[in-house]
Amino acid sequence: MMKFKIHYPFVIAAGISLFLPLKLRAQLLNGKDLTMGSSINTSGKTLQDASRIGRTSGAKAPEFQELYDYEVSAKNLVSATFPYQMLLHKAYVIMLAEQKIINHKEAKDILNGLLKVDKLAIANPSLQVYLPYEAQLIKEIGNVGGKMHIGRSRNDLDNTTNRLFLRDQLLEVIESVINLRKAIQAKALDHLQTVMVIYTHRKEAQPGTLAHYLTAIDESLAKNLERYLQLYERIDQCPLGSGASGGTSWALNRYRVADLLGFNQLVVNTIEGVAGWDHIAEFASDNAIFMSDLSRLASEIQLWSTDEYNSVELNNSYAGISSMMPQKKNPDALERTRKAASITIGQLMSVLTSLNSIEYQHSGVRVMLEPKALDALLAATHTMTGVVSTLQVNKETMLRYARENFSTMTDLADLLVRNTNLDFRDAHEVIASVVGQAITEKKTADQITLKMIQTAAKKRLGHELTISEKQLQAALDPVQSVAHKTGPGMPAISPVMEMISTGQKDVVTKALWLEKQKVHLNRKNIELMELVKEYCQ
Known part of the structure; x- marks a missing residue:
């Protein structure tokens, strides 16, 4: 997959702040936290080194460390969305100039002023809120700085900034689910003949295979992925130009500013532009559904990893220890994944409760998707991808259980x-x-x-x-039982191979879609960068 990397100081100098898809988050400079100015992982690494003792003395998997880091990160919604606010201002000023609402010199002065204030705001997070930011801009370049806000409100500004943030976050989520599906499909191919017990009500039900079980998980993830792709179309809409809610008499070119920011279409109605938050509820809902599925997988693996089941063994890099009991190898990655699912579900409840209490108008009562909940989801998904890839399967134990415990x-x-x-x-x-x-x-x-x-x-x-x-x-014989079940979706090798093949084709299609979006956004940001450079000369 293509990776885009641009050094942050260069980007600031060009007037574009860390715009790159999948990287545009609160960590702006080589993993630095925007609000703290220090490496997020510094304390985490210290904690990691101190905790790798006992039965898990090997290094902790980096993605597993993410499940610790997000909890102590100082990142908040303001710091996470500020890079997008910087990007939005520049696109809006260029549109104003193109529409002759401000002249070229005014646009140049404002854009150069924005570059100065961007640097100040990174050093002083209190300037990342819009009104202090604008006040600092006016202080730097005079009253011409106030012209940047012609025809817009914080209402449409904030909603657009949030959509830019959510759009990149959604692409990260989609990429993480694609990678998880790849890991699950690969593991399934390794275990087409690993016979095991399928459970219902936590009691033995019928014989199956681990591959059959994993293709069930993959089919569920395919539906999650489809929901996310459909959501992208609804998030990828620009509300800028809605004003406070009733639009403006200024001759704004809403389509132009949307294009500069890489949006595919507009939120057409100006009231909807500032009062419509169903995309936030939908994102939170999709996250809750996905994380519930992920939590169920983690719970099942945790059950199988107990000494009583002894069916799988977690890789040491995803496990923890007891500070007291030397024998312990705790399934920390699985438990923290389940905890992350609870955070995600709680975020959905907060969003829905707030929206339910608001009339159809802009309001500060609304609850937005918080970076911590999104980081929890990403950390859990990355971790479970590693867990599945490195999971040791005790085939003989699984087969013995299938022979002995009445599943046939x-x-x-x-x-x-x-x-x-x-x-x-x-x-x-x-x-x-x-x-x-x-x-x-x-x-x-x-x-x-x-x-x-x-x-x-x-x-x-x-x-x-x-x-x-x-x-x-x-x-x-559970082996013969499985072999005889050859209908669509059943556990014999042939139908399972067909399901894996279908899943792999779907992943390829989704990965191509993802790459197309990333290339598109990168191209639009480069185009905007070049325009800013032209104005600033």
């Missing part, structure tokens, strides 16, 4: 129906009786005998059933 009993009931013309309900009751006897006698499923079945059949039906020992053993 439906196959056994089906055998009775096929071979003896028995109705399924009677077959179900006969096998249920056999299971009850086996449990009482402390036998595992693979120890069920023909005699046990005939005894149960005679008691239920009044006669024995005609089945052979070979047929019984075939029905009890």
